[in-house]
Amino acid sequence: MISNRSRAKLGGSIRVVNFLFDDRFGGPHRRVLEVAGKLSPRGIETVVSLPAGEGNAASILAAAGIAVRRVPTERIPKPRNPLRLLRWMLTFPRDVYRFSALLKQEAPEVVHLNGAFFLGPAIAARLLGIPVVWHLNDTVVPRRAAAILGRIVHHLAARIVVSAEAVAQHYGLAESQHDVIYAPVDVSRFGVVKATGNSGLQVGLIANWNPLKGIETFVRACAIVRQEVGEEFSSSLAGAKLETHREYARAIAELVETLNLATCITQHGFVDDVPGMLSDLDALVLSSNSEACPIAVLEGMAAGLPVVATDVGGVRELLLGDATAPAGILVPPRDPEAMAQAIIRLWKERALRSELGRNGRRRAEELFSLARCAERHEAVYRSAIGQRVTDARPHLAAPSES
Structure with a gap:
């Protein structure tokens, strides 16, 4: 009998849970929303996980027909706040449990992490054997911390995606360790x-x-x-x-x-x-x-x-x-x-x-067309499904300008 993952690798349907860091609608949310519309006819279903909050992201995504799930968790605080950092460390096992419960409920073939600070969902997915596509899309993290995060991401992700080559350089990723997928524009x-x-x-x-x-x-x-x-x-x-x-x-x-x-x-x-x-x-x-x-x-x-x-x-x-x-x-x-x-x-x-x-x-x-961005998302998802988390990571070539 062919498993769901095997079917997905061969071109069958895929369920993807996208984790977004902020409950306020911004660039990553827009990319997820627009790409989801292109992927849906290809049998790729998008579910979004947002933190608890009163931002506008949930309503905008839901209005577009995207299923939204809320997971109340502690955000990683800034290092200069030791009390909040201690609180985050103490509540981290609870958060991993909550992420695991969500993933068991949704049963996705792929987990897509949109941002650097998603250690909890990454560990939850790893424990459940779900491949992770880790999407780095900022250069605001201090260089020293970014280098550490880059090594963690490389260890836990089946595929690493960056929103520009400059992002890969910021996190210290070698060319063979990542795929470049620029944000789309319709x-x-x-x-x-x-x-x-x-x-x-x-x-x-x-x-x-x-x-x-x-x-x-x-x-x-x-x-x-x-x-x-x-x-x-x-x-x-x-x-x-x-x-x-x-x-x-x-x-x-x-x-x-x-x-x-x-x-x-x-x-x-x-x-x-x-x-x-x-x-x-x-x-x-x-x-x-x-x-x-x-x-x-x-x-x-x-x-x-x-x-x-x-x-x-x-x-x-x-x-x-x-x-x-x-x-x-x-x-x-x-x-x-x-x-x-x-x-x-x-x-x-x-x-x-x-x-x-x-x-x-x-x-x-x-x-930078939306169609091209969606095609590259699908290719990364199917590749991630087709390899074990600990396998070597072949990558897609960056878009050619020729």
Whole structure:
């Protein structure tokens, strides 16, 4: 008799439990949601496990038809809080038991961990003999800790996925130890932005309001551009203001007021219709201090917009590739002057603006499409099922740009 795992390896149905670290909807949640829609017709069912909380991720995922499970657990605290760290250590066996109970109930063929801090689910899956696909998608973990985590991930995972080559380097993974799967963008949702005849420039930034996004750099850059360009320049700032970062949001609001930018920067809050917002822009800006594979950049490229972005994480891979057809301009993080000069350059050089936008749209279609991302997820899942956790890990080649 052929087992469920054997059928899955041969092309049969697969049940995947995705673990997500945050109950607030963000980039990893969007990837899971969009990829799930493409995998479902291929017989791959997606279940999502979220921590307990009042964030919006559960409702958004459920509205898309994805089964959501809640597992109340302790998050790994920061090392500088020894009491919380002790509490986490004491409750860790209980959490592993809870994860094991969930996996026994769902009986998946694969467990997909979306983030670095998933030791509990990894151990639970290992004890139950369920292969783990461990997906690393950040560069915010300190280098020394990342190197340790990289070794743990390599020991416990059947397959390791990174959202950019820069992420693999951050965690100290050799080329033979991982697969690169960039975040997807559904290019069909984005119409190419048409060049207008006016001489103005409107730029936008889309990001949840937290210090890693470097929004203060964007605001200060806007002040510099406004002085140079005048009222022909305007900007849009979209993204959720997180309860966990209320002081940061207050500081940004005060900075906008101090720099007299209330009439220059339009604040939109959380935006559902990203393609609609991008259609009103001439360029997209990313001001983050840390990123892996930011979906906002991919969405800007899909819309045919030139991108001005900080040179962090995998952003260089997205925008430049082999550098023969760049899709944007890179600037150092935390450097408002450099960001402002890049924006001013786009205002002055309309031909460059159009060229970067065309290159970005082409790269999004050829390298970062949702269909391609879903295909690579399926290949990784079937490969993980077909090998034991302790086997050698063959890997998929990174997307070719030829």
